[in-house]
Amino acid sequence: MNAIKLLKNRFVLNSPYRILHLITSKCNCRCGICNLWKNSLGHKNDLTTDQIIKMLDDARNAGIIFYDALGGEPLLRDDIGIILKYAKKIGLKTTVVTNGYYLKEKHNEIMPFIDVLAVSIDSNDNLHDEMRDCRGLREEAIEGIKLSKNNRTKILINSIISNKNLTKAYGLLELAQDLGVSICFQPIDLIKGYNENLIPTKNELKEVFNKIIIFKKSGYPITNSYEYLKFFTNGKKYVCCASKCFINIEPNGDIISCMHVHDKKWGNVKIVKLKDLFKSKEYNEFFIKEKNCNICNTACVIESSLFYRFNPTFLMQKIFSK
Numbered sequence: 578m579n580a581i582k583l584l585k586n587r588f589v590l591n592s593p594y595r596i597l598h599l600i601t602s603k604c605n606c607r608c609g610i611c612n613l614w615k616n617s618l619g620h621k622n623d624l625t626t627d628q629i630i631k632m633l634d635d636a637r638n639a640g641i642i643f644y645d646a647l648g649g650e651p652l653l654r655d656d657i658g659i660i661l662k663y664a665k666k667i668g669l670k671t672t673v674v675t676n677g678y679y680l681k682e683k684h685n686e687i688m689p690f691i692d693v694l695a696v697s698i699d700s701n702d703n704l705h706d707e708m709r710d711c712r713g714l715r716e717e718a719i720e721g722i723k724l725s726k727n728n729r730t731k732i733l734i735n736s737i738i739s740n741k742n743l744t745k746a747y748g749l750l751e752l753a754q755d756l757g758v759s760i761c762f763q764p765i766d767l768i769k770g771y772n773e774n775l776i777p778t779k780n781e782l783k784e785v786f787n788k789i790i791i792f793k794k795s796g797y798p799i800t801n802s803y804e805y806l807k808f809f810t811n812g813k814k815y816v817c818c819a820s821k822c823f824i825n826i827e828p829n830g831d832i833i834s835c836m837h838v839h840d841k842k843w844g845n846v847k848i849v850k851l852k853d854l855f856k857s858k859e860y861n862e863f864f865i866k867e868k869n870c871n872i873c874n875t876a877c878v879i880e881s882s883l884f885y886r887f888n889p890t891f892l893m894q895k896i897f898s899k
């Protein structure tokens with residue numbers, strides 16, 4: 578069913594199918610890899626429940642299929658259950674990306690409405706809490722995962738590889754296996770002026786990702802496609818098609834194409850109709866410019882670009898993967 582909807586987006590609507598919503602600016606961590614916590618005080622400008630519900634209706638109307646709630650820390654929103662429930666009610670597939678600190682407290686309220694739960698854990702030891710400057714975070718996240726498991730939600734650990742955790746992949750794989758969940762690895766994206774000191778060299782990344790490929794071949798539950806993992810071992814470039822696959826909504830409702838780098842704003846969801854935006858000449862011209870950009874490492878950008886370009890090896894892997 579999703580496949581048919583995705584094909585319709587690609588060939589009939591020619592518009593994005595996923596919304597990445599930074600649902601709040603609030604965050605309880607102070608991560609070295611990510612500076613979004615610095616915006617915590619700005620949470621007074623976060624969209625209200627009603628504004629988000631209106632945005633979800635508009636997104637559905639514009640052909641959006643997937644709603645991803647991230648942040649900041651999404652579980653810090655008191656209305657997170659209401660929002661996810663509404664997204665499910667109107668037929669959207671929901672993903673929540675969380676640092677997991679509040680999962681124990683919130684799992685009953687949110688899990689019935691989540692299709693994919695991604696919990697960020699970057700090292701299966703104290704390094705994780707150190708890197709995120711949040712004591713007890715790893716243990717809370719692990720306990721939260723255990724309580725959140727159910728028959729309908731896919732749960733995965735999301736691990737960002739920086740130069741601090743190059744040797745930690747194996748421990749994370751063991752953790753994922755013990756918990757009975759999948760795992761996704763991605764290299765850190767550069768945030769200029771903030772995390773330069775954490776960026777691994779090309780050779781360091783190559784070594785880690787070669788190992789991850791071997792682990793995947795030996796049956797560990799790694800969700801990344803081989804095509805994706807190989808980008809960091811063979812230095813190949815991809816053609817970015819992100820703006821045809823997803824759109825980012827900032828906590829205050831501003832619409833942006835690329836989270837980490839391009840600061841191109843497309844107005845605010847309180848005013849702009851997404852359907853009109855996706856059809857606009859300016860938006861479609863941006864897509865042509867974007868194709869020459871190649872700086873993001875996230876699976877979201879690279880795998881959706883492979884999908885958009887109908888990369889045959891990638892598609893076969895996705896069709897036949899569990």
Ligand SMILES: C[S@@+](CC[C@H](N)C(=O)[O-])C[C@H]1O[C@@H](n2cnc3c(N)ncnc32)[C@H](O)[C@@H]1O
Binds near residue numbers: 604674675696
């Ligand atoms: C911005 S966070 C928001 C959700 C939640 N606060 C969390 O940490 O999971 C979403 C995802 O981006 C990842 N992330 C943060 N900084 C990153 C960076 N510089 N490069 C790549 N991914 C990053 C996080 O680890 C997390 O998995």
Ligand code: SF4
Binds near residue numbers: 604605607614649650
């Ligand atoms: S990665 Fe998540 S937990 Fe860390 S600062 Fe960014 S938003 Fe907060």
Ligand code: SF4
Binds near residue numbers: 818836872873
């Ligand atoms: S690779 Fe460039 S164009 Fe594509 S999402 Fe990243 S910053 Fe945007």
